[in-house]
Amino acid sequence: MKLLVDRLGDSPRSESFEADAAWWETASARLPELGSADRRDFRFCVDAHRMGQDLYLGGVVEGQLELECGRCLNRYRLPLHESFRVVLEPAGDRSPAEPEAAAALARDGLCLGDDIETGWFRGRELELGPFLEEVVALAIPAHPVCREDCLGLCPQCGADRNLGECGCREARPESPFAALRALRRPSDQGES
Numbered sequence: 001m002k003l004l005v006d007r008l009g010d011s012p013r014s015e016s017f018e019a020d021a022a023w024w025e026t027a028s029a030r031l032p033e034l035g036s037a038d039r040r041d042f043r044f045c046v047d048a049h050r051m052g053q054d055l056y057l058g059g060v061v062e063g064q065l066e067l068e069c070g071r072c073l074n075r076y077r078l079p080l081h082e083s084f085r086v087v088l089e090p091a092g093d094r095s096p097a098e099p100e101a102a103a104a105l106a107r108d109g110l111c112l113g114d115d116i117e118t119g120w121f122r123g124r125e126l127e128l129g130p131f132l133e134e135v136v137a138l139a140i141p142a143h144p145v146c147r148e149d150c151l152g153l154c155p156q157c158g159a160d161r162n163l164g165e166c167g168c169r170e171a172r173p174e175s176p177f178a179a180l181r182a183l184r185r186p187s188d189q190g191e192s
């Protein structure tokens with residue numbers, strides 16, 4: 001997934017990349033969520049152009065993830081449609097303070113700043129793989145939920161409450177004050 005800097009002009013140039021086997025191997029080693037996804041579902045569209053000395057990269061990552069819902073534990077498919085934009089400044093003689101960023105600049109010809117919207121580039125050939133991996137990583141939900149109103153599992157019998165009432169009684173403290181008393185008890189004892 002290489003971008004040739006010399007080919008870029010002032011007007012956007014679109015390129016489309018597929019997730020090749022090498023990229024997929026690296027990305028899925030780092031992102032276990034890709035393990036059950038299909039590489040052929042993933043596609044990267046990149047619009048790139050010059051802005052004076054800088055380079056602008058924008059585009060979208062499309063794909064499909066298969067995740068486990070954190071509430072009901074069912075697996076579900078999540079279509080990804082994650083757009084990105086980053087402005088890269090010429091690195092010149094500068095070297096990033098962070099060793100990881102310095103290594104990326106040397107290896108890929110680009111590195112990102114603190115956020116994913118700015119960075120530096122060097123050379124005529126940019127390897128976009130690790131950058132696109134970062135975009136995918138940010139698109140993966142930290143707490144996957146199959147749907148907003150997923151009812152999850154019954155804490156008593158483990159039944160999927162999306163499928164209907166299981167009949168268990170809700171285990172609730174009698175009053176909010178009872179719960180507070182229970183919380184305070186240990187420290188009360190400590191003081192006496």
Ligand SMILES: [Zn+2]
Nearest residue numbers: 069072146150
């Ligand atoms: Zn769920």
Ligand SMILES: [Zn+2]
Nearest residue numbers: 154157166168
């Ligand atoms: Zn139940």
